[in-house]
Amino acid sequence: MTDDVEIGQLWIPDSLAAADAKDFLDAVEVSRKVRMQLWGSDDLAYTPLEKLLEMADPYERQIILVARIDGRIIGTVDIALPLADNLDLAEFTLDILPEFQRRGAGRRLLEAAEQLARAEGRTMAMVDTNHPAASLQGDAGGQLVPGSGLGSVPMASREVDFAQRAGYTLQHIEQFSSCALPLDSKLVSELEAEADAANGGRYRIHHWTDRCPEEWLDAVAALENAAGEAVDDDAAGGVEEQLVFDAGMLREAEDAAIAQGRRTVVTAVEHLASGRIVGLTTIGVLAQRQDVVFQDDTTVLQEHRGNKLGLLIKVANMQRLSEQFPDARVIYTWNAPENRYLLTVNKQLGFTTAGVTGLWQKELPARAGTTSSE
Numbered sequence: 001m002t003d004d005v006e007i008g009q010l011w012i013p014d015s016l017a018a019a020d021a022k023d024f025l026d027a028v029e030v031s032r033k034v035r036m037q038l039w040g041s042d043d044l045a046y047t048p049l050e051k052l053l054e055m056a057d058p059y060e061r062q063i064i065l066v067a068r069i070d071g072r073i074i075g076t077v078d079i080a081l082p083l084a085d086n087l088d089l090a091e092f093t094l095d096i097l098p099e100f101q102r103r104g105a106g107r108r109l110l111e112a113a114e115q116l117a118r119a120e121g122r123t124m125a126m127v128d129t130n131h132p133a134a135s136l137q138g139d140a141g142g143q144l145v146p147g148s149g150l151g152s153v154p155m156a157s158r159e160v161d162f163a164q165r166a167g168y169t170l171q172h173i174e175q176f177s178s179c180a181l182p183l184d185s186k187l188v189s190e191l192e193a194e195a196d197a198a199n200g201g202r203y204r205i206h207h208w209t210d211r212c213p214e215e216w217l218d219a220v221a222a223l224e225n226a227a228g229e230a231v232d233d234d235a236a237g238g239v240e241e242q243l244v245f246d247a248g249m250l251r252e253a254e255d256a257a258i259a260q261g262r263r264t265v266v267t268a269v270e271h272l273a274s275g276r277i278v279g280l281t282t283i284g285v286l287a288q289r290q291d292v293v294f295q296d297d298t299t300v301l302q303e304h305r306g307n308k309l310g311l312l313i314k315v316a317n318m319q320r321l322s323e324q325f326p327d328a329r330v331i332y333t334w335n336a337p338e339n340r341y342l343l344t345v346n347k348q349l350g351f352t353t354a355g356v357t358g359l360w361q362k363e364l365p366a367r368a369g370t371t372s373s374e
Contacts (some may be wrong), residue, residue, distance in 0.1 A: 009063065009064070009065055040132075049288050060081055065079070069081045072096045077109040082334075090116075114362075124364065130357050133352065136356065150338050167362050170315050172359040173356050174356065179334050198308035207265075209266065211322060224245040265325075280313070282298075
């Protein structure tokens with residue numbers, strides 16, 4: 001029954017202690033409970049303060065719609081509208097309390113999010129579905145393969161059925177993995193020796209936290225731009241426009257991360273003969289919860305691959321992470337299934353598959369009364 005469901009925009013308070021913060025706290029708790037049901041833990045759930053800080057992200061406008069029954073918030077949809085690139089895109093994250101699923105609230109929320117996105121001039125919507133490893137067992141006939149042709153999601157999934165009924169098409173799969181921290185010291189020694197033997201002393205690693213040293217700013221910007229020409233990332237996405245980075249933009253991104261309470265542990269590798277930064281890996285740490293961390297991008301320039309630089313910098317960065325943030329107990333990462341090299345490196349490090357994320361797209365029709373000049 002959808003008649004009892006009321007849809008509205010969530011008020012974002014100035015602080016969690018404000019008198020008008022209750023609805024915001026309730027909405028964050030809905031998302032936490034959904035992740036508890038899905039993954040068996042709240043490792044992937046925002047704390048209220050983390051979510052409040054994220055709402056001030058300068059690179060995307062964020063809006064939250066909520067569904068209420070008898071005044072109680074029973075579902076949310078986060079709407080992210082990129083402001084720097086992908087200006088035609090709206091990304092939705094939909095959560096409905098388990099006991100209120102299959103009652104039409106999710107469809108009402110998604111339709112409201114699509115209407116808002118169209119009003120903002122967005123023409124493409126993206127949603128994700130998440131599937132724990134235990135749900136991935138079964139024959140190939142029970143799996144839906146994305147447009148990329150790699151990976152799959154279970155056809156029997158409620159989320160898959162919902163996305164298809166809502167008119168979304170599965171475009172891409174990301175493999176979701178986790179690894180316990182700290183790494184075993186014997187394993188670290190073995191992997192370091194393997195990487196050192198492959199690169200033959202031709203490279204040197206560098207570390208920093210939060211802010212890139214001034215001397216490497218331009219080199220890192222050049223690496224980011226070169227990496228955009230060929231995907232080699234831990235968190236490879238579906239359809240992304242690549243920004244052209246410069247030193248100023250990197251500093252702005254660092255400032256934004258710090259303002260949102262995020263820490264960033266970085267290891268880079270320098271090619272000694274050229275003095276050029278040719279590889280980089282980063283791990284993100286949420287300041288309010290340092291026991292759960294996230295592997296971000298790992299990039300090695302094409303011409304320097306084959307020297308096990310990805311292994312070299314990832315081992316070094318995970319070691320540095322444990323030194324700086326000893327409370328970190330687990331690290332999560334997402335990988336495109338076609339990125340066999342990084343998946344192999346992750347397996348060497350001890351990552352195991354936790355599940356998959358399906359990325360779904362839908363073209364949004366233009367609003368009635370609008371015209372195109374093209």
